Amino acid sequence: MRNLDELWRKRSTYNRQEVQKYMRFVFTGHMALVIVFLLGAGIFQYSHFLDTYHGDDAIPATLITALVVALFMTLSRPTTLIKKPDEVYLLPLETKLMTYFKHVLISTYTSQVVVSGLLFIIMWPMLRQVALLPISTIVIGLASVFVLKWLNVQQEFTYRWVMIGRRLWLNRFIRYVLNGGILYTLLEQMWLVAIILIIIFVFILCIIKSN
Numbered sequence: 001m002r003n004l005d006e007l008w009r010k011r012s013t014y015n016r017q018e019v020q021k022y023m024r025f026v027f028t029g030h031m032a033l034v035i036v037f038l039l040g041a042g043i044f045q046y047s048h049f050l051d052t053y054h055g056d057d058a059i060p061a062t063l064i065t066a067l068v069v070a071l072f073m074t075l076s077r078p079t080t081l082i083k084k085p086d087e088v089y090l091l092p093l094e095t096k097l098m099t100y101f102k103h104v105l106i107s108t109y110t111s112q113v114v115v116s117g118l119l120f121i122i123m124w125p126m127l128r129q130v131a132l133l134p135i136s137t138i139v140i141g142l143a144s145v146f147v148l149k150w151l152n153v154q155q156e157f158t159y160r161w162v163m164i165g166r167r168l169w170l171n172r173f174i175r176y177v178l179n180g181g182i183l184y185t186l187l188e189q190m191w192l193v194a195i196i197l198i199i200i201f202v203f204i205l206c207i208i209k210s211n
Contacts, residue, residue, distance in 0.1 A: 004096060004097070004099045004100040005099065005100075005103070007100065008081075008100055008103040008104075011081040012081065012103070012107060015079075015081055046125075049126075050125055050126060050129045050130065053130050054129050054130065055129070055130065055132055056130060059130050059131075061123075061126045061127055061130040061131035062127065062131055062133070062184055062187040062188055063184060064123075064126075065120065065123040065126070065127060065141075065183070065187065066179075066180045066181075066183040066184035066187065067180055068119060068123070069116055069119050069120050069123065069145060069179075069183060070176055070179035070180035070183055071176065072112075072115050072116045072119055073116050073145065073148050073149050073152050073175075073179045074152060074172050074175045074176040074179055075112075075172070076108065076112060076149070076152040076153045076155075076156040076157075077108075077156065078104050078105070078108045078153070078156065078157045078160065079104060079107055079108045079111065080101075080104050081104075101157070104157070105153055105154065105157060108153050108157070109149060109150055109153045112149065112153070113145075113146060113149040113150070116145050116149050117142065117145055117146060117149075120141065120142050120145050121142070124138055124142075127141075127187065131187075133187060137186070137187060137189060138187075140186055141183060141186050141187050144182065144183060144186050145183070148179055148182060148183070148201075151201060151202070151205060152175055152179065154205060155171070155175060155201075155204070155205045155208060156168075156171070156172075156175075158205070158208045158209050159171045159208050162208055162209075162211045174204070175201070178197055178200060178201045178204075179201075181193075181197045182194055182197045182198055182201070185197065
């Protein structure tokens with residue numbers, strides 16, 4: 001199995017099957033009823049919160065959204081599906097590993113961006129009813145989540161590769177601050193500040209890749 005595309009297909013298929021088995025276990029029986037009950041209670045409380053604090057400037061809705069969503073954008077651990085014996089097996093193919101890692105980046109992004117995007121969509125009613133943001137601004141914020149998540153996936157993967165994971169917490173902290181800052185300034189329509197922060201983010205990514 002010297003074809004890295006074939007290796008990825010087999011690993012990803014096996015991993016998907018394992019996840020499906022786990023999800024069937026979670027969403028069956030009493031556990032499913034508990035999840036439905038908690039979800040219903042959460043929706044009711046959220047709806048009550050929106051009605052109570054409609055247009056209330058005292059609730060920092062944009063800041064809350066930025067801090068929560070930024071956390072999940074920052075956590076971008078790559079799903080490599082590489083096992084310990086692969087260190088020996090893949091050594092002769094080291095120069096061709098980028099073919100495999102392209103699949104890793106795409107898979108990591110598609111599996112994780114759903115969570116970040118869903119969280120932002122959950123925050124959408126709060127941004128609309130509490131912060132009274134125009135729909136166009138909220139849409140820009142949602143679009144930025146998809147773009148920033150891709151940049152985060154690339155930067156975490158590259159940082160782990162270049163620095164062998166050393167001081168990953170520092171890189172994540174910097175990205176969290178930038179992610180939160182970019183999302184917050186976009187929602188607050190501070191366009192110039194948002195552009196500057198985006199440039200800084202991309203600049204850091206370019207520096208890491210150059211190493």
